[in-house]
Amino acid sequence: MNAVIDQASLEQDIARLIIDTLNLEDLQPGDIPPDQPLFRDGLGLDSVDALELALALQKRYGIRVESDAKNAREHFATVANLAAYVASQQAPCAD
Amino acid sequence: MTAIRVDAWRAWAPGLDTPDAWHDWAMAPRVVPDDGQVQPACAFLPPMQRRRLSRLARMTLEAAWPLCGDDEQLPFVFASRHGETTRTFALLGDIADGQPLSPTQFGLSVHNAIAGQWSILRGQRGESTAIAGEADTFEHAMLEGALLLDAGAPAALVVVAEERPPAAYAPWIEDVPFSYAVALRLGRQASAGSAPGGAGWQLRHARADGDRARCAWPHALDFLRATITREPSLEHAWKTRQWIWQRQA
Numbered sequence: 397m398n399a400v401i402d403q404a405s406l407e408q409d410i411a412r413l414i415i416d417t418l419n420l421e422d423l424q425p426g427d428i429p430p431d432q433p434l435f436r437d438g439l440g441l442d443s444v445d446a447l448e449l450a451l452a453l454q455k456r457y458g459i460r461v462e463s464d465a466k467n468a469r470e471h472f473a474t475v476a477n478l479a480a481y482v483a484s485q486q487a488p489c490a491d
Numbered sequence: 492m493t494a495i496r497v498d499a500w501r502a503w504a505p506g507l508d509t510p511d512a513w514h515d516w517a518m519a520p521r522v523v524p525d526d527g528q529v530q531p532a533c534a535f536l537p538p539m540q541r542r543r544l545s546r547l548a549r550m551t552l553e554a555a556w557p558l559c560g561d562d563e564q565l566p567f568v569f570a571s572r573h574g575e576t577t578r579t580f581a582l583l584g585d586i587a588d589g590q591p592l593s594p595t596q597f598g599l600s601v602h603n604a605i606a607g608q609w610s611i612l613r614g615q616r617g618e619s620t621a622i623a624g625e626a627d628t629f630e631h632a633m634l635e636g637a638l639l640l641d642a643g644a645p646a647a648l649v650v651v652a653e654e655r656p657p658a659a660y661a662p663w664i665e666d667v668p669f670s671y672a673v674a675l676r677l678g679r680q681a682s683a684g685s686a687p688g689g690a691g692w693q694l695r696h697a698r699a700d701g702d703r704a705r706c707a708w709p710h711a712l713d714f715l716r717a718t719i720t721r722e723p724s725l726e727h728a729w730k731t732r733q734w735i736w737q738r739q740a
Contacts, residue, residue, distance in 0.1 A: 419542040448594055
């Protein structure tokens, strides 16, 4: 149960980070559903946003996102994916 | 001697965002408070397109936007003596702290970034120029605009924009009393399409003989003041250069 709450609050946290980092005025975390695609036809982010976001995740959560990381596209696809990715990187021995 | 016709103007500064406010300012020029936070809304752009606009870019776009028709392609001159001092200072701070640089901030840290954003956001595919000169950057920008007309452009946009720099620059930057953007639409001389409210000017350059008084206001703001108050002439001196503006009847 705690894992579900943690995932939800991490998602909220990441949505806020996206809004603040990318300067998306007028948006609230609730406006970015966890499963909405962040790029292109979804929220409309682009490759520069991805770089910016990787840097922000690095600063905020102390994780390192290698630009050639496998599955980076997948990890960055949605807020939910990002939350799962951050959680897995923060606790690498948990799986 | 260069003939320059100003068909329309728009300007923005903190608290000065309507023609009436600028009219009042021109009658009694004063330093307006600038807390570095107030910025134009640029409501003509959806939020996703506003997200990478700096305050200086917003000022530029807010002033210039309506001066270009949706179906027009106009050459664009962006002029700023100091450019993105706020962004530069933040990037330098990151470097000093050993922090990685923001890709967005770094990518937009070149002087022609705002001209590029204008081009993208307005679908402008023509010439654009980004100028940084000295205190007479305004005159150089107007000269550039006049040359674009001379080369065949039907009209040209010239925007001079300065942002009040971070306090650390205070010992070196003394000619930005407050943030401002002045946008001028230049047109061809006495053409059939000339706006009725337009103003014709002659710009003459002479060698200044030394200790001429500097203008109390940034040249672009002083030119705007003279435009509004219909002053017949004005002179701006900087170092060895004297710029003489004469209004045409």
